[in-house]
Amino acid sequence: MTTAGSGEAVATDPWTPWIAAASSGIVRAAGAVGLSLPESEVRTLLDAEGGPEGDLAFPVHRLASLAGTPADELALRLAERFPPTPSLTAPAAKGAYLNFRVVPEELVRATLSLVLERGDAYGRGPPQEGAVCVEHTSANPTGPFHIGRVRNAIIGDTLTRVLRAAGAGVTTQYYIDDMGRQAAMVTWIWGKPRDSWPEPIRASVEGREGPDDKVDLRWGRPYPATSAYLKEHPGAAAEVAEVVRKIESGSPPPEHRAIAGKILEGMLASLARLGIGFDEFVWESDLLRDGSVERTLDRLRASTLAVREENGAWAIDAGGFALPKESTKVVFQRGDGTSLYVTRDVAYHLAKFARFARVIDVLGQDHRLHARTLEALLAAIGESHRPAFVIYQDITVPEGGRMSTRGGSAVWLDQLLEEAVERARGEVLARRPDLPASEVERIAEAVATGAVRYHIVRVAPDKAVRFRWEDALSFEGRSGPFVQYSYARASSVLRKGEAEGPPYPFDPSRLVDPDEVALVRTLSRFPGVVAYAARTSHVHAIAGYAHDLAEQFNRFYHAVPVLRSGAERASRLALVAASRQTLRNVLELLGVAPLETM
């Protein structure tokens, strides 16, 4: 282990030396047959996933066509010239491939040492330069969270955990849109005495209220009917417009921010159950108050692309940016002088660029054009920074179409969690009648929230998810509870063998069963998976890895006795300890609670 303060890089990935050894060996072997190629190119060709025949695979096709030699023949010649390397078996030529295997004892020794030494830090990368801001969720405070919105929060939170593990310094932000028409609608309706509410709105609320209503449910309840009502009643819509104007002019109705705050409070309580929180909250209206919006308007009007409309509105002529709109104009200031959402978003991003080297926004696909418009406006004022967007597709309802609050197709996160807890409680009670009620409750909550988080994060963001209750509440197979179960099982074995550790001394030559080596190989992949997910924002890869690891551990568990074994017992306990540690670390990245027992 590297000593503290030595300035040397701490080893974080067991594969680093093996990939280096294979690459430099290939370069030398190629040199010996008269071929010269840079090591960096070898590394990109080298398949670190291995193939059916080894841990590392090198396809020689490209070299072969360069040399004008048949690929099979070249593979054989390279295999002969590959220099002896202590940690790798001699390469085997198979067809057009050169296959390497890490010496199994070396794989076991290096991996288990690294996992057990690094502990909670296993999987983490070296610290990275540059502050990062991840903005996610930012749902309008108009009512309870529904499943569609929560995908944003889960992707954003997981991405944050992954980036931090990869070494980045991340600040999360939730942008609260308290200036738009949507928040104004809520204030408008609550600003009226209840007996003067329009009939359809009153009808949508009455008879559904209860004393224990969550704040977001209570204050958000009239929103869907209000939204529908305003579409058909221009007079009422004009009143809402007046609320918007007051907000924009800096003198909102006194209760405005308080109502938004209450709804937000309820939404955040739901997210907290999923382990999701935020470092900072940015109120849109604060950007107005501190002058950022005015400065942004000044810069936009000063742009060479700015044009004035007949009624006094201002726009950017974005024809050069090829936005897929019917008009090439992007209006950033209304005829009455007020700003628009996209304008305030420009102000917000300028504030982010001033503090952060990297700015990441997690957005639903319906915001894609908005993202491009934002970029166009940033370009128009000569700003060189751009946010990186992580775009995810919608969660759709089984009948087709997007999940929306208005259509009544929305399932609230709280409803989903309630169902999930109820089901989890039944499962726990059936299996563990010995546990006290409070413990059953704690486990049911962890299983339920773990299942929901996992179910949503496991799918690639650019794939739409069709919401089905039976899938969302599944506790078996590719699910959060499956991973939690493996963790609990590993914990149970270690409890029963607690006399032996920690620490867990081991002898690599005692861990030779194919299921043992396969498990170690899976453990060794973890740092690479974290780095990959951080680089590509493919957070679903973490969920996939968690499942692979849990599955591999279960295979080992069934195939190989641990506590009942003889000379191998100590080494197998070390393998269980390393597995438990890695399961714990990957669960942490997913925001799924590890359970010692379930």
Place this chain on the structure above:
RNA sequence: GGGCCCGUAGUAUAGCUUGGACAUCACAGAGGCCUCCGGAGCCUCGAACCCGGGUUCGAAUCCCGGCGGGCCCGCCA
């Protein structure tokens, strides 16, 4: 009409940015495993790259064209 995204077994998904050897995993289906450290588990079997071109030694992956689905195209947010 224009733009972006998606299309992999019955269902649902991984692999696609960096083209490479028998395409991953789950649910459902068929058949096995509880004298054994926790069966929310393990083992075995059957089953898929939307269609048509192109590039390439090689295409699920890259390019073009269809078809099907989603989303967006506002002085809303």
